[in-house]
Structures are given as C-alpha cells and as structure tokens.
Amino acid sequence: MVYDVAVIGAGVSGASTAWRLSRYQLHTVLLEWRSDVGFGVSKANSGIIHAGFHHQLSTLKARLEIRGNLMFEALQHELGFPFRRTGILVAAFSREEMATVHKLYEQGIANGVPGMEMCGRERLLQLEKKLNPEVIGGCFAPGGGTIEPYRYVFSLVESATRNGVCLKCDFEVAEASRAEDVWRIRSSSGAEVRARYVVNAAGLFADRVSGIFGAEEFTIHPRKGEEYLLDRSSAARPERVVFPVPGAHSKGVLVIPTVEGTTMIGPTSDAVDDKFDTAASAEQMQRILSHVRNLIPGVSPRDLITSFAGLRPVMDNEDFYIALSEKAPAFVQVAGIQSPGLTASPAIGEYVKDLLKSAGLPLLEKVHFAVELAPRHEVRHESPAALDRLHSGNPAWTHIVCRCEKISEAEIVEAVRKGHTTLDGVKFYTRAGMGRCQGGFCAARIMRIISRETGIPMEELTKKGGNSRLAAGRLGDLPVNTAEVRGGEGA
C-alpha cells in the first residue's frame, strides 16, 4: 500500500507527529530503526517540562516550548503518562548570577510565562527547603514540571497505533527514491515502504536521512549529557526542579525530583564526535556532584543507583529546524530538536501537521477517534482494596516480580503483550529493574516471563534489540576444558 505519511524516527518528535496525524483520515506509518520506540535521544532525556523563560521568543524553539508547555495537562488526561508541575526555580549565589536571573525573569515575562516570580532568599528557601541556605535569590516559574519521557513516547505511540498508525521497528532507512509523487523507502534489511509525504524526525541521524532523500545538507552535532540517578530514599530529593544560573550552551546541571519518586542529577553538556558515544565518565560524575551539592547540599554519592548518558542533536545555529524541504518534495525536516524539545514536542506535532497541510496533504478529521487510553493500573499506586479486586480478575496482579519498584507480573505481561519484548523495553514501560538493585534480583525472572509470553528462548533475549544479547547460550554449549586454560598445569 501507499501510505499518506511516513514519519521517520519514533522519538518524542516523531511520536508526537504521528499521534497528531492519527486524528485525521490518513494512512500513516512510523518507522523506527531501533527495536523499541523512544530508545534513541528520548530515552536519556532529563524529563523536564520547561517553563519557557530560558530562550528568546525570536527562536522557533522558544515559541514551540511555550505552546507545548501549556498542552501537557490535556495530554496527560488523554494519555495517562506520569507528569507533575513541580515548578522550576533558578538559584543564584552571587550578584553576577542575580543579574542573569533578572534577565531570565524579564525574558520569561516577555515570553508570557505564567506566574513567573522574582524571589529573595527567604522566598526561595520557603519554596524549596532542601536548597543550600547560602542562596541569595533567584526566580520561580510554577508552570515547569517533570515527566517520564519514555512513558510519554510509549503512550503517544500506543494511542497513535490504536488510531490506525502503523509502527515498524527495526526499520533502518537505507535508500529513498521518488516516482509519480510517491517516496519509495527501503530499509537496510530490504523491507520497503511507500508514502506520499515523509517527515524526517530521525534525531541524531536527521542529517543522514536528509541526505538519503536528497534534501538539505546539514550536520547534527551530538552533545552529550550525563545523568545520575539517586535512590528514592535519598534525603536530597527536592520538591521542585532546581536549576543553577545557566551558562552559554546549556541550562546547567540540575536537581530533578522525578515523577516516580527518585532524584536525578545532571545533565552535563559536552560536544562529542561519536553519535553512539553514550559512555559515562568518572570526571563528569565528580563535576556533577560538586555542582549539585552547591544547589542542594544533601546530595550524596551513597545514594547513587545508576548513571546514563544521552546525546542531544544540535544544529549549528542551536535552534530547531522544522520546515518543508526546499530541495526534496513532500519532505518535512524536524531536526536539531535538542532542549526544550520534549516540552515543545506537542507543539512540534501540530506545527508539522500544519506544514504538511500547506504542502497539500488533505486533513479530514476522523469521525471515530479514540481520544483516551485506558488507564493503566500499577501496583505501587493502588490501595490494598483495589489490588485485591485486581487480583480477583487476574492473580498475577499480586505477584511482585520487581521488589524494589513493586512491579507485578501482570504489569510485565502487559508490557510484553504491547510489544515491549526486550529487557529494557519492559524496564522502561513498567519500571521493573529500574530501582536500587538494578535488576539484580528480577532480571532472570523477567526474562522467564518474556520468554514464556513470546516463545523466544531465554538465551536469545536482548537488552535493547540488535546485538545486545543477554546470554551466550545454554549450559553445555561450551565444552569445559580447564586443563588448557592459560596453558597452566590445569585444574
């Protein structure tokens, strides 16, 4: 078949676009080269819904950020992902920093950020009790918040597919050609998809995809951000997202109370060459710790449970690049979606929809559009009485598989049945394995459940698709020959 629109990349931008398009009488296909959605740039996002005071209104990213921010209540209502408006505060520790805070405040007022407030020391400490008492002042924006970015992507894609969007994972775009107003897109494994319009939301690889389609030449520069996660028992968890006064290229290293009760510190911001370089480093950890302890002294390395790094896709001019291609027909560029891309994403979807319309895509609203996703039950949020009722429908609800995050077998089975068949897929969908033991106790149990549900032998399961096999085979596959090990005299 010929799709009306092919969206390349199932991160926040592509997923928002596909979700937006799913309201219309269109055949849309969402292509993702990884084995699950949101597994690229989006997975390692800090999860901040920015308030809209960090950037000038002259930039596209500021305009979309401000519009996007306001859309999250409605989105959460429809899609049910974890989101909370904690408020964002910026803390200054010197007169120079206060001068920058004043500029941020004025920018926020100019941008129309609701509730923007200049704060003295007392007010800041009242807003955030964990803050370093040496703070001298700052500003506060109540509309900022936190979200679980991968959960957001999952729910966008889930709603989009329920409303007719076709999702194809493990589809790496390798070639494209156009004939008779139709794009013919071939994957590296030989699969083919045809579509009239194409949206390039390929994140770090948007430059490569643009090249494949003969569209504009540009370069996406990866900029690495390392993050560290603290246990939910950490005494350092603040009430609000705490920012330092920003530097030239980034908003600085923050302390983030995640929606799910943990605390995240980071991210760093460093240009790297390799688009696969998501390694964390010892130096950066020390840097992050010293920065955030200045904001919140209670942060302790004892509370660390894991670290990760993500790459921001950055254009030369630092702004988003969302436009109809001037070289390739019926091709929309959605590139350079770095911070505040997550916040802007609902507005990006809308903006892209309008661009497609202007390029001639007919948009007729569906008569039957399933607006709301069915609410998801999660053991950790249910009362004992509600759990007992869930149990009478399905006993797996009261079988706890992940003890640290209290994730039941029923939740894991639901994730697998919704197509999340890798260990990371289950982890990001359910939180199983995300807690303090980092899967030490439950990984083998989850592997057993995935294997049972999918029929894939345990030893063939992967962490995140591709060559990330979790095991090397079955006991007995390798011969035991200790006598030859290291040519010693043997065992």
Place this chain on the structure above:
Amino acid sequence: MIQEEKYEVAVIGAGAAGLCAATVCASAGRNTLVVDREEHPGGILRQCIHSGFGLRYFKEELTGPEYAERVAEKAERAGVRFRFGTTVVSIRRETDGALCLTSLSTAEGVRIIRADAVILAMGCRERTRGNLAVPGSRPAGVFTAGAAQRLLNIEGILPGKKAVIAGSGDIGLIMARRLTWAGIRVEAVVEIMPYPAGLTRNIVQCLDDFHIPLLLEHSLVNILGHGRVEAVEVAPLSRGVPVTERKFRIDCDTVLFSVGLIPENELSAEAGVELNPATGGPLVDSSYETGVPGIFACGNVLHVHDLVDFVSEEAEHAARMVLRRLDGSDGGSGQFPVRAESNLKYVVPNRFLPGCGTRFAFRSLIVCDDGVLEAEQNGKILLSKRFSCVRPAEMLTLEVPGSLLKEPGELKFRLRKGEEI
C-alpha cells in the same frame, strides 16, 4: 474483603535466618508464620550450589541447597507455618502497639497478617555497578555476581563466553570457578584493595586452581561496547586513584560485579526502624529488638555475615530473645549504648543490658596476624581477647559474660595490633 490472619510471631524471609529463628519460636509452642516471596524456602542459598556451608552448624560440609533444605525441614518439623510466593509490602505498628503486615501473593491476593512480634530476616542485596558509578557505556553483559549465579545455576543460561570479574568478594570468587566449570573463560578478577575481599580458601580453590589472575590495587575504569560488552579498561591504583596512563584493555563479553552486599532494609525503614549507617542494618539492643517495639532483626538484614552458620546461630539467639519478650520480660529499657572504636567497622548489637551476658559481632577494618579486641567501660578494660588472624573478610565475635557487664555506662570496643602491647 481483605482477609486477616493472626500469629504470635511473623518472620519475613525464609532464608537461613528466618527458618532458624522460626524453628526456635515454633518449638517453644508459639504460633509462627514465615513469609517469603519465593516459591521455595532457602532464599539465596538455593542458587549457591557450591559446597562449604554448615561445617560449624551441622558439623559437615554441605552445598547451599542442602543447607537450605535441612534448616527448612527442621522448621517444618517444629510446626512453622509457611506462606510462599508472598511479598510483604508494608509493616505498620498500630496505635494499640499491634504489628500489622500487608502481603501480596498470587494465591491469596492481599492479606493482612497481624503478629505480636515480627522478625526481620530479609537478607541482603548486592551492590551494583551503578552504586559505584563505574564509567563507560551500558551494554548487555554487565551482571552482579549473584544475578549471573542465578542465570547459570537456576536457569542453566550461560551469561557470556569471556568474563572479567570486578571485586574479589566471595560470590565473585565462587562465580569465577562456576563460570570456568561452565566453559566460560575468566580473564581476571580486579580488586581495588591491596588484599582480597573474599576468604583465602576461595582465592585458592576458585582462582589459583585455574590460574585466574587476581589484579590487586586495580580498578575497572571503563566498560566498552554498544550492544554487548566488548572490553573493559583496567588501571592500577596509586593511593586509591587510578593511574590512567597505565590503563590496559581486556577483551571480554561479560562483566560481573562482586563489590559488596547491602542489608535490604527499605521495608524496615518504612516501618520506622532506625538504621545503623555502619552496617546498613537496624540498630538493635541486646535482645535483637529494633527501635520499633516488637520488631526484631537477625541474619544478613542486620549485618552481612561471612558464614551462613553464624547467621543460623544469630537467628536462634535472636529468636530466644523474642520468646523472652513474649513471655513478658521487659523490652529495651535500662539498656546502655555500645560503640565500635578504633579499627572496627561496626559492632552488633548496639545496646546492652547490665547483668546480661551478650555475644557481640564485629568487622575489622585492618589486616593483622595478631589482634587484640578490648571491651572498655567507664575507663576500665573489662575483657580483652587475642585473635591470631584478623581479616576484614571474616567476622569477629566476643562473648561478654553478664558478670563483667554489671555497671551502667557506655561500652566501647576497640581492636589493636598485638605488637603494640
């Protein structure tokens, strides 16, 4: 309707500690329940298929599953009730002082379990790569030693083909042999300290037997690989800091972490039990009672033991204290603090009752072949004991008779090297 049950003693965890404690309580005629999240008793012992357990407690050398079955059989014979496949999600002390557990299980859904006394016996968990913030990428093939042990011994799955083990704790050493005996090549064991963390017996039988290099004073400074682990980088340490100029690469597809154990006390902390930062376990008095009346603790949830035999002994002792409480003896009132001083990482228990003989357990911070452990109170040395071999890997114990512990006042312990005398 959520069902409720009532017991005199509820034990959380059916490992060695829980089973041994429950046996004592049930043998004394107390209505005793053991709750465990697994379908079978034994806890982590079930995956410890190697031998070396029970030399002290059973006077014979057993494997983990054998030790587990034997203590479970004792518990069954004593009339202990069991609830397997059941996770306790909260412990609450109600206003009238009753203790109330909320449990979840496939078989029974949500259950409320009321008890006069609760014994915490949840054991411990492994520290992870994330706790240490080991740099590098996040590929498949990074496991804690215990997770790999479960994959291999319970599921029959080979975690990889070529491994490097970070940390020389006993589980890591045991896994070096287990991997080798599964046909997996172990390239090295990397330890940051100048001495191994595990027992000498395990160094000899698990590493030396197979000529596996033990790199002391080295640190894992990087993990490489995108999908699956491709290599690690290891650097020697100088005064605790990696010398990155001298780092080298070891090709491997698997990294195991055996870098310490942490008592699993999230449930206890939520119940209001105060923890000891030195052990990660609850602060307990000489009755093994925590700061929350009626909640007791023993085994690895209290402090990490080196031998399961000591876990069993401690659990039985703690259970006898529980019985005394149920029989109406006083709680922790009238007790005085106990403190670990020089060269000791910690002491358990943390309070004592004058006139009551108590066995104290310690961990040393130093290695020496002639150590003297002293108990001091009010400026007087009450007791000193010589240890011919002191290692951080091995627990020390000291029995202080009630006849010496007559006075009130803080009790202090310290360890010094013998030659200082």
Place this chain on the structure above:
Amino acid sequence: MKKRDLICISCPFGCRLHAEWSGTFEELKITGNRCPRGAAYADRELRNPARIVTAVVRSTSAEHPWLPVRTDRELPKPLIDALLNRLYRMRVEVPVSRGDILIENFENSSVNVIFSSTTTR
C-alpha cells in the same frame, strides 16, 4: 629437586607454604606452615589433588529445569572436566530426593554424584 608454593586453606591464616621434593614425592619437605595441618594439606595437594565438584543437570521439571548435584567426596582433579561435560549432557527425570545417586563410581574413582536437593515436580 622440584618446588611449588601453596597457600594453606585449613584455616583463615592462609600460611604460605613452600614444598620441595624429588622424584615421586620422596623426601617431600614442607616449610612455612604454622601447624601440622599445613603439612598435611600440602602433602595431599601435591600427591592427589581433589575437589568437591558441584554442578547442575537438566531435568524434566518445568519449574526446576536444572537441578543441583555434587560429588559425595572429593574427586581427583584430572577427572573434573570429564565429569562436568558428562553432567551437562544428561537429562534427569523428576522426582528426585536429596542424596539420590545420579552417577555411581565415576570412572572407577569410587566417587558418586548425588543430588543436593529434593525436587518433587
């Protein structure tokens, strides 16, 4: 003269033993031990090194696909690889009881392999 260094595992001390001998352990001389157990340990390690071997074998049980087994006494080291390779090729029927013999007198070593747990289904 032949030489070998060993670490005694009879107690936590871990004495560094030094053994020297000629021919087939005639005139075996052991130094470095603090007690007679060290000499006995070195003697045994040199003449007839043997280990308790533990492993798992495949079973017909869905709940316990692999069952733990052990040798009932120490097996001479040169036989260990052969035993493990044989065990990994086996598949046993449940139920089994702890102590049941799986392999009797392996390679005439008078060592048996026994189950180390009871599995009913």
